[in-house]
Amino acid sequence: MELKMSDLRTELKQSIIEQLNLEELSIEDIDNNDSLFGDGLGLDSIDALELIVLLEKDYGIKLTDPNQGKEIFISINKMAEYIESHRTK
Amino acid sequence: MDKARNLFITNSIRIKNEKISLKKETILSFDKEVGFSQFSKDAYKILELKYPKYHKMDSLCKLGILSSHILLLNQEIDADTALVFSNSSSSHDIDLKHKQSMENIVSPAVFVYTLPNIVLGEISIKHKLQSENVFFVEDKFNAELLLDYSETLLNSGKASNVVCGWLELKNDQYDVFLCLVSKNGEIPFTKENLEELYGIENE
Amino acid sequence: MMDILLQEDSIISPLGFSTSENINAIKAGNSGLQFHANSRFQNGGFYAGIIDPTFLADEFSALGDAKKFTKLEQMMLLAIQSVLNNNKQIDLKTTALIISSTKGNINLWDNPQNFSEDRASLNSLGKIIQNFFGFELQPIIVSNACISGGLAVAIAKRFIQAGKFDNAVVVAGDLVSDFVTSGFQSFQALSNSLCRPFSKTRDGISLGEAAAAVLVSSEITKGDNIALIGDASANDANHISGPSRTGEGLYKSIQQGLKEAQLSASEIDYLSAHGTATVFNDEMEAVAFNRAGLNHVPINSFKGFYGHTLGASALIETILAKHSLLNNELYPSLNFEELGVSKPINIIQNLVKKELQTALKTASGFGGCNLALILKKINNG
Numbered sequence: 001m002e003l004k005m006s007d008l009r010t011e012l013k014q015s016i017i018e019q020l021n022l023e024e025l026s027i028e029d030i031d032n033n034d035s036l037f038g039d040g041l042g043l044d045s046i047d048a049l050e051l052i053v054l055l056e057k058d059y060g061i062k063l064t065d066p067n068q069g070k071e072i073f074i075s076i077n078k079m080a081e082y083i084e085s086h087r088t089k
Numbered sequence: 090m091d092k093a094r095n096l097f098i099t100n101s102i103r104i105k106n107e108k109i110s111l112k113k114e115t116i117l118s119f120d121k122e123v124g125f126s127q128f129s130k131d132a133y134k135i136l137e138l139k140y141p142k143y144h145k146m147d148s149l150c151k152l153g154i155l156s157s158h159i160l161l162l163n164q165e166i167d168a169d170t171a172l173v174f175s176n177s178s179s180s181h182d183i184d185l186k187h188k189q190s191m192e193n194i195v196s197p198a199v200f201v202y203t204l205p206n207i208v209l210g211e212i213s214i215k216h217k218l219q220s221e222n223v224f225f226v227e228d229k230f231n232a233e234l235l236l237d238y239s240e241t242l243l244n245s246g247k248a249s250n251v252v253c254g255w256l257e258l259k260n261d262q263y264d265v266f267l268c269l270v271s272k273n274g275e276i277p278f279t280k281e282n283l284e285e286l287y288g289i290e291n292e
Numbered sequence: 293m294m295d296i297l298l299q300e301d302s303i304i305s306p307l308g309f310s311t312s313e314n315i316n317a318i319k320a321g322n323s324g325l326q327f328h329a330n331s332r333f334q335n336g337g338f339y340a341g342i343i344d345p346t347f348l349a350d351e352f353s354a355l356g357d358a359k360k361f362t363k364l365e366q367m368m369l370l371a372i373q374s375v376l377n378n379n380k381q382i383d384l385k386t387t388a389l390i391i392s393s394t395k396g397n398i399n400l401w402d403n404p405q406n407f408s409e410d411r412a413s414l415n416s417l418g419k420i421i422q423n424f425f426g427f428e429l430q431p432i433i434v435s436n437a438c439i440s441g442g443l444a445v446a447i448a449k450r451f452i453q454a455g456k457f458d459n460a461v462v463v464a465g466d467l468v469s470d471f472v473t474s475g476f477q478s479f480q481a482l483s484n485s486l487c488r489p490f491s492k493t494r495d496g497i498s499l500g501e502a503a504a505a506v507l508v509s510s511e512i513t514k515g516d517n518i519a520l521i522g523d524a525s526a527n528d529a530n531h532i533s534g535p536s537r538t539g540e541g542l543y544k545s546i547q548q549g550l551k552e553a554q555l556s557a558s559e560i561d562y563l564s565a566h567g568t569a570t571v572f573n574d575e576m577e578a579v580a581f582n583r584a585g586l587n588h589v590p591i592n593s594f595k596g597f598y599g600h601t602l603g604a605s606a607l608i609e610t611i612l613a614k615h616s617l618l619n620n621e622l623y624p625s626l627n628f629e630e631l632g633v634s635k636p637i638n639i640i641q642n643l644v645k646k647e648l649q650t651a652l653k654t655a656s657g658f659g660g661c662n663l664a665l666i667l668k669k670i671n672n673g
Contacts, residue, residue, distance in 0.1 A: 200475030
């Protein structure tokens with residue numbers, strides 16, 4: 001379980017870098033507790049929408065209320081926890 | 090329009106056929122085989138743009154950011170600098186990508202670029218310009234329209250400087266001509282001079 | 293500086309095929325928004341303002357063969373024809389044609405019918421319109437997101453004042469296409485029901501389709517005329533899709549417009565807002581209007597009647613503002629409930645008869661663009 005969770009975190013970092021075109025970042029640059037928005041990775045509102053797409057595409061999770069994202073896209077750790085308990089694929 | 094006689098093409102940039110020229114002088118050229126995607130990456134590195142948001146943009150915006158970065162380097166411009174852009178195929182390149190994504194899950198980061206004036210927003214953000222913007226769609230490069238409209242903005246005091254030109258991208262082919270128009274310079278802001286500067290690569 | 297006047301106009305929308313039909317529908321409180329089935333939506337469809345193609349083709353048959361023209365072309369041609377019918381003396385050799393649209397005939401990408409692939413381009417749209425009426429000047433096509441229709445009017449004014457031409461027919465149009473609908477859906481920007489501008493419960497936009505045309509001219513006519521006396525546009529330089537939290541560009545364009553018009557905020561009788569009904573847009577507008585000292589001015593959004601008609605919206609709303617001034621009537625902001633923005637604004641809730649002299653029309657769009665137009669009533673005896 002431990003290993004699986006940490007794999008998921010690495011996988012998430014990789015797909016966030018790819019999906020959001022964070023070309024100048026690598027997996028090592030992102031800490032599991034870094035905040036994704038604001039001072040952390042500096043993601044913006046369009047990125048938030050892309051993360052919703054990522055959840056649907058990769059994990060079969062459909063967010064219908066845009067406000068839900070605010071509680072999930074806090075950090076890699078928070079995202080991973082949410083995915084673990086809600087994924088359908 | 091007497092005032093127009095005091096307006097000059099302060100600087101100009103041309104990007105076409107894997108070549109970037111500033112005031113008619115080639116400053117950078119690439120291998121002919123290089124497609125737009127590689128060209129835009131290489132140019133970003135060589136020109137040391139250091140603007141990570143660049144990688145998130147669609148191709149038309151990358152082209153606009155690249156060309157305006159070079160054009161405005163070391164130029165004194167203020168927030169009242171207007172952007173008067175034109176092209177023939179609007180946002181066709183990214184429109185196609187959005188259409189493809191419609192068959193699966195639509196990407197908001199693609200959709201947001203499906204308007205030609207988004208590049209004006211990206212340039213405004215990078216260079217902190219809070220002025221007039223317009224995007225004209227024309228069959229081909231129309232020096233008269235760019236000249237006339239830029240003059241109305243400058244002569245009426247609605248803008249202090251203007252960046253005007255042509256920013257075309259379709260099927261991986263790109264054709265860019267931008268110029269900075271202000272009260273400083275040696276090349277008078279005329280239709281003939283615009284056509285001459287645009288035409289260099291077409292001869 | 294010469295006066296630039298908004299003369300004959302026309303609106304083609306689900307509310308009617310003339311300006312007067314549209315205004316009558318607005319006065320009766322009728323909305324063009326209806327539920328339309330669409331498999332992209334979990335609940336089976338969405339609310340939008342869509343023109344019935346059969347009604348449209350019927351109306352168009354007086355002008356030509358509807359099968360030879362796309363839906364958007366029919367709408368835009370009808371709008372221009374109506375403007376020209378009422379100005380028979382207009383000289384098409386010297387009259388400019390200014391066209392505004394965000395996506396033009398983009399619906400042909402999903403359903404090309406019998407049209408050539410190139411027909412979807414904005415340049416083709418320009419040629420079709422130019423040739424249909426025989427305009428001799430090459431059309432000027434403006435594609436500047438949701439301020440396009442209003443910006444086109446400002447461009448007409450600027451060129452006329454610079455002496456480039458004396459008259460311009462400005463036409464704007466956009467459709468509800470799957471292209472645009474799917475995009476706004478991915479932005480989670482579409483309302484689950486009818487859009488509710490400035491309301492506490494607002495949850496996004498409703499899309500709409502429409503076309504409109506107006507003759508912009510330096511030639512004054514008898515009686516009351518409406519002049520465009522100030523116009524300005526400014527970029528937020530903040531974000532390409534998210535409205536500025538300080539309303540910077542909108543505030544700046546209002547200030548510049550008022551300056552050109554030589555009016556103060558307290559002299560504005562009516563404010564026609566953009567009011568898309570997204571949470572962030574309406575909040576941004578309220579902030580900008582308060583910064584500009586416009587919080588007491590009667591204000592409405594027409595999006596509850598039309599939905600967001602994109603490149604057409606700012607032209608339609610300019611035309612409606614013109615008629616508000618001429619009719620001395622303030623039209624209610626449809627679907628408004630309890631105020632849901634952080635700053636006070638004075639929403640028009642019922643039809644009000646009132647002597648009006650000046651109006652401010654604003655619009656904002658993707659790319660961070662903002663526009664302010666200032667209209668004034670001028671009497672020529």
